[in-house]
Amino acid sequence: MNHNAQRRQRRADMTRRIAYRLYERRSRRGYDGSSEQDWLTAEKIARNPIARNSFQVNQWLKGRWRRSVGWYESTPVEHALETLTADLKSLAVFDLLALLANVAIIISLGSFLTNGERQRHDEQVYEAWQVITNAYGQPGNGGRRRALEFLNSTPGTPGRRRWFGRPWPKESLQGVDVSKAHLVRIELPGADLRSANLQEASLEDANLQEAYLSSANLQEANLGYANLQEASLGYANLQEADLGYANLQEADLEDANLQEASLWSANLQETSLEDANLQEAYLGSANLQEADLEDANLQGASLENANLQEASLLNANLQEAYLLNANLQEAYLGFANLQEAYLGYANLQEADLGSANLQEASLGYANLQGAVLWSANLQETDLKNANLQEALLLATDLRLSQNLTIQQLTAARLCHVALPTYIQDIDPDRDCKTMPQALFEWVSPNDPEFTLEIAKAIVEIARQQEWDDLE
Numbered sequence: 001m002n003h004n005a006q007r008r009q010r011r012a013d014m015t016r017r018i019a020y021r022l023y024e025r026r027s028r029r030g031y032d033g034s035s036e037q038d039w040l041t042a043e044k045i046a047r048n049p050i051a052r053n054s055f056q057v058n059q060w061l062k063g064r065w066r067r068s069v070g071w072y073e074s075t076p077v078e079h080a081l082e083t084l085t086a087d088l089k090s091l092a093v094f095d096l097l098a099l100l101a102n103v104a105i106i107i108s109l110g111s112f113l114t115n116g117e118r119q120r121h122d123e124q125v126y127e128a129w130q131v132i133t134n135a136y137g138q139p140g141n142g143g144r145r146r147a148l149e150f151l152n153s154t155p156g157t158p159g160r161r162r163w164f165g166r167p168w169p170k171e172s173l174q175g176v177d178v179s180k181a182h183l184v185r186i187e188l189p190g191a192d193l194r195s196a197n198l199q200e201a202s203l204e205d206a207n208l209q210e211a212y213l214s215s216a217n218l219q220e221a222n223l224g225y226a227n228l229q230e231a232s233l234g235y236a237n238l239q240e241a242d243l244g245y246a247n248l249q250e251a252d253l254e255d256a257n258l259q260e261a262s263l264w265s266a267n268l269q270e271t272s273l274e275d276a277n278l279q280e281a282y283l284g285s286a287n288l289q290e291a292d293l294e295d296a297n298l299q300g301a302s303l304e305n306a307n308l309q310e311a312s313l314l315n316a317n318l319q320e321a322y323l324l325n326a327n328l329q330e331a332y333l334g335f336a337n338l339q340e341a342y343l344g345y346a347n348l349q350e351a352d353l354g355s356a357n358l359q360e361a362s363l364g365y366a367n368l369q370g371a372v373l374w375s376a377n378l379q380e381t382d383l384k385n386a387n388l389q390e391a392l393l394l395a396t397d398l399r400l401s402q403n404l405t406i407q408q409l410t411a412a413r414l415c416h417v418a419l420p421t422y423i424q425d426i427d428p429d430r431d432c433k434t435m436p437q438a439l440f441e442w443v444s445p446n447d448p449e450f451t452l453e454i455a456k457a458i459v460e461i462a463r464q465q466e467w468d469d470l471e
Helices: 003-029 035-047 049-069 076-090 092-134 144-152 406-410 435-443 452-463
Strands: 392-394 413-415
Touching: 003 035, 092 144, 392 435, 392 452, 413 435, 413 452, 435 452
Parallel strands: 392 413
Antiparallel strands: none
């Protein structure tokens, strides 16, 4: 008989003895129960070492007292021993002790693994920074892409799996220098890259959504097709950067330097470009719908076929900008500088050009239907075949404008307009009486506080202006 068989036999013998003792006690005391219940209880006691030893001690003590003193069931000691035996039968205490012991083991193991994981994490972070440092100033990848992704990741993402302990936070990449690095399709969403040096880095198709890149150096970086949605790029240097087809929707580019940057077909919808430098930038077919370009510098920029619908260009500099076929419908161009700008075939329907400077601009075949040109300067402007239907020309300077016809002005609304000398037989104050109502209807839908009385005051002020003051 092997060792396991012998052990099973000993346990069976022990179970029979315990069951018999339990039967004797139940019979002597008159307790309810059955032989099957005695056997099941005996098996539990036999399987539990603590309960088994306690039961044996109890039986030995009871036998010693009976033999030496002759006390039986009526003695206090006998009652105490019987009570102890009844408690041992339940085994609830021992089960609880076993459970607590298991919990303690699990906690100890978890603490051990957590500390080990933290140590491994710290080692991996150190190794990642070493990879980046060792590849400083070198072209190519050099392991930097994987290192940066690891440092920016959190537990649960590839490379940062966590089994125990608290989640590790992302590492800050602020000020990191990975200039000239090949980081195509890198995944760095939400990364802290403030003041980072990414000059001449290859970041095509990179995921930088919601990343913090304020004051970062991205000069001449390649960000074609990159995802920069809702990214923070305030004061960033993107001079000569390639952002063709990049997604910059709702990004923050205030005071950013985008001089000579390429933004062909880029998505800049609802992007903030206030005070940004876009001088000579290429924005052909870019989507700038509802973008904020207040005080932005777009001098010499190319915006051919760009969508600037409902964009805000208050006080923006668009001097010599190329806006062929651009969509500026309902755009706000108040006080904007469009001197010598090319707006051929541009859509300026219902645009606000109040006090805008369009001197020497080209508006050939442009659509200015319903546009507001209050105090706008159109001296020497080319208006060949421009659509001025329902346009509000209030204190507008059209002197020396080119290719303007009476037919064009017949469809417009005129009040205190300075006409070119070659336009005769038309009253420059023809629509002054209806101008306040027209102005009120144009402004009030977007400004509930704008009243007819305010419109009347504006028209009255405009009519008092001297033309010499507008030259």
